[in-house]
Amino acid sequence: MSSQRKKNFQIEAFKHRVVVDPKYPEKTWKILEHAIHEIYNHNASGLSFEELYRNAYNMVLHKFGEKLYSGLVTTVTSHLSEISKSIEAAQGEVFLEELNRKWADHNKALQMIRDILMYMDRTFIPSTHKTPVHELGLNLWRDVVIHSSKTQTRLRDTLLELVYRERNGEVINRGLMRNVIKMLMDLGCSVYQEDFEQHFLEVSADFYRLESQQFIESCDCGDYLKKAERRLNEEMERVSHYLDTRSLDKITNVVEKEMIESHMHRLVHMENSGLVNMLVNDKYEDSGRMYNLFRRVPAGLSIVRDVMTSYIRDTGKQLVTDPERLRDPVDFVQRLLDLKDKYDQIISLAFGNDKTFQNALNSSFEYFINLNARSPEFISLFVDDKLRKGLRDVSEEDVEVVLDKVMMLFRYLQEKDVFEKYYKQHLAKRLLAGKTVSDDAERSLIVKLKTECGYQFTSKLEGMFTDMKTSQDTMHGFYASHGAELGDNPTLAVQVLTTGSWPTQPSATCNLPAEILGVCEKFRSYYLGTHTGRRLSWQTNMGTADLKATFGKGQKHELNVSTYQMCALMLFNNANRLSYKEIEQATEIPASDLKRCLQSLACVKGKNVLRKEPMSKEIAEDDAFFFNDKFTSKLYKVKIGTVVAQRESEPENQETRQRVEEDRKPQIEAAIVRIMKSRRTLDHNNIVAEVTKQLQARFLPNPVVIKKRIESLIEREFLERDKNDRKMYRYLA
C-alpha cells in the first residue's frame, strides 16, 4: 500500500447522453396491458411476475408513471364495462350469483395487478396524490358495475326481495347474501348505507307495521308478545349472519318501534290477556316477556309499572275497606301478607327484581295500608295471635320469617304510635295470662322493633318483661319466708307491675272475697317491707283465678276465671240465689264490667256455671242468678276467663284514638320547641315541614294540630310572632 494521500472519489454524470428508445413507453405499456387482459381472462398462469414487475418498475423510473396509471384506469374500466353488461344480462336467480362470481374474480385480478404495479403504488401514486391501485379497483367496480343504472336498483330490489322471502319463512342462500353484502361494505360505508341499508330499514318498517297491525287484531297479548320476540330474535340473527353489525341497533329499533312501541297501550290494557290478567294469574313467563320487550322502548317500562301499581293499589284498597274482611283481623293481615308475597314473587321471577318496581310495590302498600285507620290494631292482633298460638311447633327460622314479614308491614304504617299502644296492651295480656308460645319469639320481635324505631320505642316493653321476672323472684321470696304460715290459704301469684311500663288502666273498685283477703294483705306487707316508699294497688280487672267447684251430682271441675268472675262466684258459697243488685252491692264492681262478667258466667253455652232468670241474653237490673247445679262439661278444666286480646268495639276504638291524639300533643310541642330552639326564627310552612319530618317515624302530624300547638306555645310565651314579618315565628329563650 502506497503511503500517498488518497485521491478523492468523484462521481460524474454521464458525459454522453443515454439514448432512450421513444417507443419504449408504448412498448412497455402494451406488455402490461396485455397482462391485464390475460389476468381478466383467467390466463394469468402464463405470465411472468418478475418480468411484469420489472416493466412497471422501469416505466415509473423513467417517468412514465402517468401513462402507466391512466392506462391502468382505461383498461380496467373497459373490462369492467364488459363484466357489467354480462351481469345485467343475467336472468333471475343467476343475477346475484353472477355478480358474486365476477366480484370474486375482480378481487383476485386486482390483487395480481397491484402486486405487479407495486412500485408505482408506493412511489408515483403517493407523490401525485392519486388513488392507490386497490382502492382504484374498488371505486371502478363501484362506479361501473354496481352503479350502472340497471344494476343499482336491481341489486337493491333483489336483496330486499330475498329478505322478504326469508321473513315469510323461505330458506334463502345466506352465504351468497353475505358475500354480496360484504362487497357493498368493502366498497365503502356510504355504499352499504345508501345502496342497501336505508332501504332495508324502510321496507322493514313497512313490513313490521303491517304485520303488527294484523297480529294485534288477531292475537291475545301473550301470543303477540311471543311473536314480537320471535321477530326480534330473527332480525338479530339475520344481522349476525349476513349484515353489517352496525345495522343491529338500527333494525332492532325498527322492530321495537313498530311492534312494541306503537301498540304498547293496547297490549298492556288488553282485556282478558293484558298485564292485569297476567298478574292475577301469576303468568310469570308472559309478564317476564312483556318486561323484557317493553324495556327496549322509551316509556315502555313506566307503562308496565304504572298499570301494575294502580292495580295493586286498587286491590289493596278493596281489601282494606271491605267490611267482611274487617271482622277478622288475623285473616285481614294474612291476606295483606299473601298479597305482598304474590307480588314479591312476580317482581322476582318476571321483572328481574327491578328496583323501580319494588319501590312501586312498597309505595302502593304504604298507600292502602294507611287507608284503614285500624291497620295498626289489626297488625298487633295478628302478632298476638301468632305469639299466643300460631307459632307453636314452628321452627326457629320459620318464626323469624313470620316476624320479619310483620316488621315489613309495620314499616308501612304511618301511625306507628297507634301500633305501639295496641302492641303494649296485647303484650300485657299475653304476659299476664302466661299465654305466650315462646319467650324467644317475643324477645326477637322486640329487638326488631328496637332496631327499627330506636331504644325509646321498646324501653317500656322491656320493662314489662323485667317486671314479670322480678315478680317471679318476689313470689319465691314471699313463699320462702311466709310459706309455712300460709299453708291452708289459697295460693297467690302476684305480678307487680311498674306503672309507667304497663298500659294504664284506671283502677276500679272491687271487693275481694274474704277467702283471699288474708293472703293478699300478707303479701302487701311483705312487699312494702322490702320496698319502702312504694304504693301498691290491685288491678282487679286484669287478674285470674282457678276455682275448684263441685256441682249437683258431685262432678268436680276446675274453673279458670277472671278476678271479677271469682268475686261474683264466691258469693254463691253463702247463698243459692242472688239478684243482680245484690251482687253489685257486694262486689262493688263497675256496672258495665259486672254485666259483661255475669254474661260470660250465665249466658254462654258450655260455660254456664250460673243460671239466670229470665233466660235472656241481656243483663237487667232485676235479674236473678242461681248456682247452676246441673252444669256439665266434658273437660275437667273449664276456661271462662276473658282476658284474651280482641278486636276493639267501636266505642273502645274511639277512646284509644282519643288517647293517642292526646299523647301526640306533647310530642308535637316538643318537636316545635326543639326546632325553634335551634333555628331561632322560622316561618310557618317550614315549621310544619320540619315537625312532620321529625315525627314521621312515629306518626303523620296533622298541620292543623301543629298550628294549634304553636298558638298554645305562643300563649305560654315559648314563642312569639315576628313583629315585622308576620309569617315568621321567633323563639323566646
Place this chain on the structure above:
Amino acid sequence: MIDPEGIETLCSDMEVDHTDVRILMLAWKMKAEKQGYFILEEWRRGLKALRADTINKLKKALPELEKEVKRPSTFVDFYSYAFRYCLTEEKQKSIDIESICELLDLVLGSQFHAQVNLFIQYLKTQNDYKVINMDQWMGFYRFCNEISFPELSNYDPNLAWPLILDNFVEWLKAKQS
C-alpha cells in the same frame, strides 16, 4: 283617683256616653292601667297631652283625639291597648267571647263594619273557643287590613294566621255557597 262613679260623672259632664269609644281613647291617652279607674298621675298625663285644663277644653279636645287615634300609625297601639285594658285579673291573658264581641264593635265597628259583624256572628255560634287571647285579637286586625272582603281571595290557611281565623274563613265560605 277617679273611680267608676267619678268616670260616669265625667262622662255626663262631657256629654259623652260612658260606653262611648272616646272614653276608651281617653284612657289610652292617659295610659290608664286599670279599667274603670284613673289615678292622678294618669289623669295629669292625659290632660297635659291633650292640652286641656278644664272639662270644656277636654270636651273640645275629643275630636282631635279621635283623629289622632284613627291614624293608621297610632291605631295599632290603641287597638292592642284596648285589649289589655279589659284584662282585669292579675294573670289574665284572655277575654271571654261576650266581652270581645262588644269590644270589637266598639273599636273596629265603624272602620270594618262588614268583617266585624260577621266575625261577631261567628264567635257567637262556634264552640271551639270560649275566650280570645291577644294573639288572636291582633290577628283579626291584620285580617281586616290585609284580606280582601268579602272575596277572601288572598287568604291562605297554610300561612301563620291564627287557627281561629282559618276556621272563620271556612265558616264564611260555607255560608257564601
